[in-house]
Amino acid sequence: MATSKFLFGLLLLLILVEMNIIEQPWMPGVEAIDCSGKCNYRCSKSGRPKMCIRACNTCCKRCQCVPSGTSGNKDECTCYANMKTHNGRPKCP
Template structure:
């Protein structure tokens, strides 16, 4: 009976490791579902004076990239797809 006592410990370690990987991976590209884009973009565009275009392009970018950078400005390196999508003129498409 004492030989099987390591199984529950091993099981808990495997679960803890899987949870840690999931937490470390959170927030990157592809981390959002399409249904989460609206809330993420509402926060991303919350401090701009140009809310309507910001929300339009943010949602468009989020649906394509499934990622919105953290904060209300900057941090675009968190989402390469979001960061690298450009207009015909070469300006950033995503706010």
């Protein structure tokens, strides 16, 4: 009986966090940015836009920032600039 109450409470907590009704304690005061919009603009001049957008969205979600412009300016977001692929190449466009 106690286990089912615990699981119900945990499920309710997860739902509330997912719905952003309660603040997420691991990211206090940090608002999520519009990764989709920023990455669509960042990759608008890319030769491979789908791949660029996929990589950019991954980087944006982890770093919560996207450098301004369509290329360069990575000094604005060090997390974004320092992310690497498994091969050691820069991950973020």
